[in-house]
Amino acid sequence: MAGVAGKQGNHVTPQALQEFLTALNEEIHERADWGEVADYIPELADVDPAQFGIAVVLAHGTVCSAGAASKGFSIQSVSKVFSLGCVLGRIGEQIWTRVGREPSGSRFDSILLLELEKGRPRNPFINAGALVVTDELLTGRTPRDALSEIIGYIRAAAGDDDIHIDKAVAQSEEKTGDRNRALANYLKSYGNLKNPADYTLGTYFHQCAIEMNCLQLANAGRCIAGLPGAPMLLSETRARRITALMLTCGHYDESGDFAFRVGLAGKSGVGGGLLMVAPDRASIAIWSPGLNETGNSRAANYAAERLAQFTGWSIFG
Structure with a gap:
């Protein structure tokens, strides 16, 4: 697994981030801790849980991705x-x-x-x-x-x-x-x-039932993360308030634990998607359809924690 050599403070070089994401994708598949798909929605019950994709859009516009980042899924x-x-x-x-x-x-x-x-x-x-x-x-x-x-x-x-x-x-x-x-x-x-x-x-x-892939979803999150060049769809105040709600409510009864472990605002879906923002730094989308006991993606949550550890990104400082 890639280390922290690419970090300078909270700045992560695109090359180091890409290397990390590639290694993270391999780690996720080696762990094979996928969880269970949302079988109460018949169309989602047939999705193979052993899939993983991640995309990160950095502040200067560079996109890094790994795994099934271009595969569409139900964002729920x-x-x-x-x-x-x-x-x-x-x-x-x-x-x-x-x-x-x-x-x-x-x-x-x-x-x-x-x-x-x-x-x-x-x-x-x-x-x-x-x-x-x-x-x-x-x-x-x-x-x-x-x-x-x-x-x-x-x-x-x-x-x-x-x-x-x-x-x-x-x-x-x-x-x-x-x-x-x-x-x-x-x-x-x-x-x-x-x-x-x-x-x-x-x-x-x-x-x-809207379908997106990680690359599309990460790009869509730029306006919430306040990244340069993002479409002006939200005022700074409203983007900040949506981010606060994502942090405190975005993972339902697992929201506090996610904030504690990851330190970034995220919104999950039972299709296995996760949109996460590091304000002014990055917009992140992760997908893996297998869920944990609270209805959040098991592999995506793990990947979010690993990414936060590697980058040092946190809304708390």
């Missing part, structure tokens, strides 16, 4: 970062009257806190909170228009128009999305869903 809950960015652009701080900003400490699809807190989700990254964000994005428009906005936003962020919704995954989620239907109807019962539940759910399922 990573999409919540971008739908939140869309809504903040539309209505700004008003969204916080409908959804909180606190870690949940519970599973991503838990209904318990939603009941205790009378229909106001803890944060926009658990499923109930993401449904509220999607519902706000849907207000005053058709599901097709709302999805076009999300897709357009992500394409603009990535600088790549070849990003699409995997319709088979979306249909698979619709068939098995009973927990999300329960959450949507519970939100509706407390007056925290403005649109018909089926409209909001359909938009949400399709949003989660």
